[in-house]
Amino acid sequence: MQPGDFFEGGAELVGKVVLVTGAARQLGGRFVRRIQRDPDVERVIAVDAVTPPHRLGSAEFVRTDIRQSAIARVLAEHAVDTVVHLAVTGGSAGTGGAHSTVKETNVIGTMQLLGACQKSPTVRRLVVKSSTSVYGGTSRDPAVFTETTEPKSLPAGGFAKDAAEVEGYVRGFARRRPDVAVCVLRFANILGPYADSALAEYFSIPVMPTVLGYDPRLQFVHEDDVLEVLRLAAREPRRGTLNSGTFNIAGDGVLLLSQCSRRLGRPTLPLLLPALNWVGSALRAVGATDFSPEQIRLLTHGRVVETTQMREVLGFEPLYTTAETFADFARSRGSGLLPPERVGRAVDRVAAMLDADGLDGLKDDAYAAEGAKR
Amino acid sequence: MADAKVIPFDEDRPRRRIPRRVRAVPAADPVVEPPAGPEPAPAAAPGDSWDRRIAGGLAFLRRRVTGDYEVDDFGYDKELTDQVLMSLMRPLYDKYFRVEVKGIENIPAEGGALIVANHSGTLPLDGLMLQVAVHDHHPAERHLRLLAADLVFMLPVVNELARKAGHTLACAEDAQRLLEAGELVGVMPEGFKGIGKPFGDRYKLQRFGRGGFVSTALRAGTPIVPCSIVGAEEIYPMVGNAKTLARLLGVPYFPITPTFPWLGPLGALPLPTKWTIQFGEPIPTDGYAAEAAEDPMLMFNLTDQVREQIQHTLYKLLVQRRSVFF
Numbered sequence: 001m002q003p004g005d006f007f008e009g010g011a012e013l014v015g016k017v018v019l020v021t022g023a024a025r026q027l028g029g030r031f032v033r034r035i036q037r038d039p040d041v042e043r044v045i046a047v048d049a050v051t052p053p054h055r056l057g058s059a060e061f062v063r064t065d066i067r068q069s070a071i072a073r074v075l076a077e078h079a080v081d082t083v084v085h086l087a088v089t090g091g092s093a094g095t096g097g098a099h100s101t102v103k104e105t106n107v108i109g110t111m112q113l114l115g116a117c118q119k120s121p122t123v124r125r126l127v128v129k130s131s132t133s134v135y136g137g138t139s140r141d142p143a144v145f146t147e148t149t150e151p152k153s154l155p156a157g158g159f160a161k162d163a164a165e166v167e168g169y170v171r172g173f174a175r176r177r178p179d180v181a182v183c184v185l186r187f188a189n190i191l192g193p194y195a196d197s198a199l200a201e202y203f204s205i206p207v208m209p210t211v212l213g214y215d216p217r218l219q220f221v222h223e224d225d226v227l228e229v230l231r232l233a234a235r236e237p238r239r240g241t242l243n244s245g246t247f248n249i250a251g252d253g254v255l256l257l258s259q260c261s262r263r264l265g266r267p268t269l270p271l272l273l274p275a276l277n278w279v280g281s282a283l284r285a286v287g288a289t290d291f292s293p294e295q296i297r298l299l300t301h302g303r304v305v306e307t308t309q310m311r312e313v314l315g316f317e318p319l320y321t322t323a324e325t326f327a328d329f330a331r332s333r334g335s336g337l338l339p340p341e342r343v344g345r346a347v348d349r350v351a352a353m354l355d356a357d358g359l360d361g362l363k364d365d366a367y368a369a370e371g372a373k374r
Numbered sequence: 375m376a377d378a379k380v381i382p383f384d385e386d387r388p389r390r391r392i393p394r395r396v397r398a399v400p401a402a403d404p405v406v407e408p409p410a411g412p413e414p415a416p417a418a419a420p421g422d423s424w425d426r427r428i429a430g431g432l433a434f435l436r437r438r439v440t441g442d443y444e445v446d447d448f449g450y451d452k453e454l455t456d457q458v459l460m461s462l463m464r465p466l467y468d469k470y471f472r473v474e475v476k477g478i479e480n481i482p483a484e485g486g487a488l489i490v491a492n493h494s495g496t497l498p499l500d501g502l503m504l505q506v507a508v509h510d511h512h513p514a515e516r517h518l519r520l521l522a523a524d525l526v527f528m529l530p531v532v533n534e535l536a537r538k539a540g541h542t543l544a545c546a547e548d549a550q551r552l553l554e555a556g557e558l559v560g561v562m563p564e565g566f567k568g569i570g571k572p573f574g575d576r577y578k579l580q581r582f583g584r585g586g587f588v589s590t591a592l593r594a595g596t597p598i599v600p601c602s603i604v605g606a607e608e609i610y611p612m613v614g615n616a617k618t619l620a621r622l623l624g625v626p627y628f629p630i631t632p633t634f635p636w637l638g639p640l641g642a643l644p645l646p647t648k649w650t651i652q653f654g655e656p657i658p659t660d661g662y663a664a665e666a667a668e669d670p671m672l673m674f675n676l677t678d679q680v681r682e683q684i685q686h687t688l689y690k691l692l693v694q695r696r697s698v699f700f
Contacts, residue, residue: 140524142545143548144447144448146547214534217537256449259445262440263440350432351432354432
């Protein structure tokens with residue numbers, strides 16, 4: 001991406017005022033710091049109900065709960081023209097709150113925010129962070145979801161249901177305010193060195209419980225790509241692209257859960273579905289991780305989305321593929337009980353033992369072939 | 375059988391047999407690129423060949439245990455399919471059912487195509503054998519991507535293996551995506567009606583669903599290759615169907631054969647019938663207008679054409695067959 005791109009979509013004379021919700025979360029904080037460096041952004045207003053533990057740079061932090069109507073005042077006071085709504089979260093250990101609080105922030109907060117936006121004469125652009133979990137995921141779903149795929153069964157609860165409801169409200173808002181460009185970004189599982197999502201926590205369990213007889217396909221998107229695409233969505237579209245609408249955002253390619261565990265070097269413990277539910281509630285009870293029914297669903301059927309719209313309409317090319325995102329994440333987490341290097345060396349030792357029996361040079365051939373593949 | 379009269383002419387014609395490809399020398403075919411994996415090259419000495427095989431196996435093992443392999447969006451694991459799953463099915467294919475393949479040249483060497491086959495045999499072994507047949511006999515070693523029922527993806531273990539072997543759910547979205555990606559897609563439109571039909575109805579094609587496969591092929595502009603499989607009907611002669619038990623287990627039918635469930639697991643052994651798989655002349659679909667896929671009349675006509683062709687070939691193969699088992 002060239003720096004010149006910023007000015008391509010119509011040079012704005014007045015700098016933009018961007019309001020970012022959910023700034024106390026890791027991702028929100030990073031986005032606030034990132035977007036204030038954009039030359040066409042004049043001011044950044046960061047909003048959250050709790051004081052962020054991280055720096056927000058030159059951004060103005062307003063501590064307000066978006067579930068309260070005070071958010072309308074904030075919008076009016078600062079003449080905000082771009083709203084980036086990141087306070088739609090799965091609510092992992094970072095927030096410390098029970099799910100009811102998270103759900104309220106997700107749903108009631110979005111309703112309040114949208115109400116405030118509808119009243120505001122200055123808002124011209126709304127970006128909402130959603131998730132590919134709105135597609136659900138059952139055995140009767142197609143292998144790859146497109147933006148227009150209707151979920152076979154609506155998510156029964158948890159974050160997926162919140163996200164689906166939030167999207168419903170956002171669609172209603174887009175109908176009532178056709179003058180506001182609305183962009184809904186459905187992110188695949190966000191991973192990276194700073195990830196604090198439930199899935200990142202799951203990948204940190206020394207022995208990962210899995211569903212016996214299922215090997216889900218997973219797709220990841222890197223944090224850096226998330227920030228980039230949010231920036232792209234928050235400004236005027238570049239020539240030939242359109243940044244309003246709904247887009248799936250995911251890195252290229254697919255990893256199976258078994259591949260993930262091997263690349264992380266963390267062994268898996270396959271459990272029958274009922275047993276896994278039980279282990280999940282036990283882990284939740286001790287606060288080890290948020291092992292929700294929704295996450296078990298992801299770990300059963302997996303979820304893969306199509307990203308053609310992201311490339312061709314939104315004009316966004318992620319820097320990281322799914323595998324690269326996972327590699328970056330794995331590096332930041334340190335090795336597990338069975339690091340792939342050590343396992344690989346064990347196989348090499350077996351090969352060396354056979355080599356001693358007269359397999360001269362052949363191993364090297366195999367290695368050369370392997371090297372060529374890499 | 376209305377066309378019984380044509381038999382003598384058919385019998386007179388010398389039967390064309392495709393010479394079985396010699397499996398031991400995979401690189402013998404000049405068209406075929408050497409496989410990506412470190413599969414052993416044709417060996418000079420037998421001992422050398424074994425050494426190479428072990429080295430190749432270890433390299434394969436190393437990639438598997440470190441997770442260093444790739445799967446596509448559908449979960450298809452090419453390496454695992456080629457090196458493990460296919461090898462597991464091959465004895466059944468070569469030795470047990472002794473599958474004879476005819477008309478493999480009707481499958482295009484590249485680009486998408488939809489193979490439409492009849493479905494039978496209580497368990498979907500015919501689909502798996504079709505997959506091996508296409509891969510082992512086609513000069514380009516094409517991989518068949520089968521469309522399977524949702525039951526397959528509900529069962530633990532089975533769903534995992536099916537995805538890794540390249541199968542996916544039989545729905546228009548998946549089929550079209552695969553066809554547009556230039557893959558060879560296999561579908562058995564009879565579904566459970568075909569595979570779970572009583573033994574008395576063998577080789578009588580059932581209704582071909584709603585003809586969704588035709589509109590999918592039309593949208594993707596890929597040819598339809600009709601395929602007739604003879605021999606699969608007799609592997610489990612289904613003489614009864616325990617409907618109540620099936621409903622309790624949540625499966626579409628519960629087969630009762632002369633041996634199953636009376637002999638327990640032994641009764642689940644398929645009968646060693648002799649199979650013939652014949653691929654017919656491809657039916658082109660690229661000559662139609664864009665809105666043709668929405669035309670129900672055309673859909674029904676094309677569906678009937680495919681169905682007739684498969685049924686006709688089935689009858690022809692049946693009269694040529696000397697015995698069920700040889």
